[in-house]
Amino acid sequence: MAWKRYFIAFFITVAIFGTAFYIAARIDDQRVADIRAAEDSVSVDILSSETQYELLNNLDCKTISANPILSSELNSLASRLSVAEDNLGATNAEVIQLKERYSLLEIKDYLLMEQVSKKCDLKPVYILYFYSNTGNCPDCAHEGDVLTYLRQQYPGLRVYSFDYNLNLSALRTLISLQNLQGQLPALIINSREPIYGFKSLDQMQTLIPELKTLLATSTATTSTKGF
Secondary structure (H helix, E strand, O other): OHHHHHHHHHHHHHHHHHHHHHHHHHHHHHHHHHHHHHHHHHHHHHHHHHHHHHHOOOOOHHHOOOOOOOHHHHHHHHHHHHHHHHHHOOOOHHHHHHHHHHHHHHHHHHHHHHHHHHHHOOOOOEEEEEEOOOOOOOOHHHHHHHHHHHHHHOOOOEEEEEEOOOOOHHHHHHHHHOOOOOOOOEEEEOOOOOEEOOOOHHHHHHHOOOHHHHHHHHHHHHHHHHO
16 A cells, blocks of 8 residues: 555656646747747848838938837847746757847847938947857856846947857857957947956946937937927
């Protein structure tokens, strides 16, 4: 009778753990599917913006959409991807593929931003952020937190985050063009020279005086809405 009780207890334990793992796997699969759907949506929106720019290339800037750049959608996508990476692991093949697609979307958005900015004489404020999460960059996570806070405080700030270790030809080209030396974290602020190492919130605000312009623009927009 004792071995029967042990067997029943063992069976129940296996069933509980099996059910838990199955539910976790289903949740992870759904999270990956959601990210893929979001990436597809952003990809279509970027293609639409590129097509719009080509159609209106010879027209006045007033006819071009006031904000064709998809920074807010990309930021939301980055948050979801970060959760998937934490749950599935940085070396998971599915996560790596998602990050590669996300990086391509970021690069396309960045290039489109530069095109529109030159044509319409805009002065966007952006950061190219290069990091690693393979354990060789202890400051990268802290720098990511600082940039996330800045992005929340200044909605007009565009932060493009790239995993330096991704084996993606477009990303390798971008890294080469920016003359990065491999030291991480690395920041490119408005096409200026690379900045290496962890920078605190106060240091970042000093390094980006243009943030005051973003804050003033945001305040002016809010005041206008109040009328």
